[in-house]
Every structure is written in C-alpha cells, then in structure tokens.
Amino acid sequence: MRTPLIVGNWKMNKTASEARTFVRDFQQLFEIPADAEVVLAPPFTALESVRSSLGPTSWIALGAQNLHWEGHGAFTGEISGAMLLDLGCRYVIVGHSERRALFGERNTDVQKKVRAAVTCGLRPILCVGESLTERETGQTEGIIAEQLSSGLDQLTAADLRAVTIAYEPVWAIGTGRAATVAQATAVHRSIRAFLAKGWNDDAAATMRILYGGSVTAQNAASLLAESDIDGALVGGACLNPDSFAKIIAAAKRNPIG
Numbered sequence: 001m002r003t004p005l006i007v008g009n010w011k012m013n014k015t016a017s018e019a020r021t022f023v024r025d026f027q028q029l030f031e032i033p034a035d036a037e038v039v040l041a042p043p044f045t046a047l048e049s050v051r052s053s054l055g056p057t058s059w060i061a062l063g064a065q066n067l068h069w070e071g072h073g074a075f076t077g078e079i080s081g082a083m084l085l086d087l088g089c090r091y092v093i094v095g096h097s098e099r100r101a102l103f104g105e106r107n108t109d110v111q112k113k114v115r116a117a118v119t120c121g122l123r124p125i126l127c128v129g130e131s132l133t134e135r136e137t138g139q140t141e142g143i144i145a146e147q148l149s150s151g152l153d154q155l156t157a158a159d160l161r162a163v164t165i166a167y168e169p170v171w172a173i174g175t176g177r178a179a180t181v182a183q184a185t186a187v188h189r190s191i192r193a194f195l196a197k198g199w200n201d202d203a204a205a206t207m208r209i210l211y212g213g214s215v216t217a218q219n220a221a222s223l224l225a226e227s228d229i230d231g232a233l234v235g236g237a238c239l240n241p242d243s244f245a246k247i248i249a250a251a252k253r254n255p256i257g
C-alpha cells in the first residue's frame with residue numbers, strides 16, 4: 001500500500017505566533033491520528049514554533065519549502081538541509097513552480113537540491129508541472145519528463161525511496177481551477193511509466209505521486225479516490241485548520257501496482 005501523504009504548503013503565510021494558534025486549533029480536530037501521513041510546511045521562521053506546538057511525539061510531520069544544496073558556507077540568506085533536519089524537518093519541498101518562475105530556479109538547481117536533501121536524510125517532494133501554454137501546445141508529457149529526468153538525475157532506485165513527486169500544473173496553482181481527475185490521472189500514469197522505464201517497476205509502484213493545484217475540501221475526495229493519486233500538496237486551503245482537516249479525511253490508501 002502507498003500511504004497517502006497530505007502536505008500543507010503554507011508558502012509565505014503565518015508568523016510564528018499565528019503558527020502556534022493554527023497548530024493548537026488543527027490538533028483539536030483529530031481524536032486519533034489520520035489514515036494519511038500529514039506534513040505541515042510553514043515558512044522557515046515558523047518551523048520551530050510548529051515543532052514545539054506539535055510536541056515530540058506528534059504523528060504530524062514537519063517539512064520545509066526549500067533548501068540550499070550546499071551543507072554550509074558563504075551563501076547569505078540560504079538554509080541548508082542539515083539546518084532543517086536539526087529543526088526536526090522530515091520533508092522538504094523542492095522545485096515548486098513559484099521558485100522556478102519567481103526566483104529563477106532551473107532544472108539543474110532543482111537536481112542539486114533533490115540530491116542534497118536525499119544525501120542529508122531529508123525526504124524531498126519534487127514538484128513538476130506544465131504551464132497553460134505548454135499544455136495547450138501538447139508539451140505536457142515532454143516538459144514533465146524533462147523536469148523528472150533532470151530532477152532525479154543520478155539517483156538510484158534506493159535513493160528514490162526517499163522521494164515523493166508532486167504533479168502541480170502551473171495553471172491550477174492558486175487559480176481555483178484544479179485539474180480534472182482525468183487530467184491529473186493521465187499525468188500521474190505517465191510519471192509512473194517514466195519511473196518504470198528509467199529505474200524499475202518497483203520504483204514506479206512504490207513512488208507516491210501527489211496532486212497539487214487548487215485542491216479544496218470540496219474536490220479532494222474525487223481526486224484522492226483515484227488509485228494513481230497518492231495524496232495532495234495543498235496551498236490556499238491548508239491555511240484554515242477546518243478545510244485542511246477535511247482534505248486529510250478524504251485521503252485513502254492506494255494499492256500498489
């Protein structure tokens with residue numbers, strides 16, 4: 001079984017004190033741990049307050065939104081994987097389309113970040129996705145194959161076990177226009193086929209492939225019911241404890257293969 005993974009990407013939202021309030025309210029919504037694995041990915045400045053609010057034995061994991069590929073050194077303003085691990089992070093989002101479009105991250109940068117994360121023991125969530133023009137001109141599969149082959153370059157099948165892939169069509173992020181179940185499923189299947197060809201069937205069958213882009217409490221159940229959609233990377237709808245909890249409740253386990 002691929003355990004579903006629901007990740008809340010807070011982006012540049014919530015101060016450290018707002019984060020404490022969120023975690024308190026959010027935890028009160030669960031009497032028992034959810035069926036899904038859940039990750040909160042607040043800004044760097046709120047990681048410590050989320051960690052201490054969750055407490056040492058929480059079933060909810062901590063993730064970061066970015067990392068630098070070097071371990072330490074003269075890189076003003078950057079944060080290393082070792083620093084994130086030391087703060088209790090287990091996951092890190094890599095290559096989000098906002099980082100690619102607004103901060104000039106290229107496939108080669110994304111590759112170094114994925115590798116740095118795996119090497120230091122973090123679990124990277126590699127984001128891939130096409131723009132609207134790329135979709136309309138029939139380039140979706142090619143663009144995603146390019147992002148995957150570069151992002152996962154030099155990783156072994158064993159390394160891939162630490163990796164999660166998030167399919168996030170750029171045109172669906174923050175627009176209120178999620179991909180249809182059919183659109184998401186078609187791309188998820190092509191990603192799995194790409195992994196089977198580049199590595200092996202086991203790597204393809206065990207990889208968790210998340211969908212992201214305008215996931216809400218309303219559309220989560222239909223997306224997550226698909227056996228090829230193993231979870232969600234949620235932006236806007238994760239900022240409210242109630243709507244995020246509803247999305248988590250919609251997740252179910254998917255059989256491998």
Ligand code: PGA
Pocket residue numbers: 009168172173174175176212213214215233234235236237
């Ligand atoms: P959204 O963002 O849910 O607000 O569309 C998703 C993301 O960017 O990860």
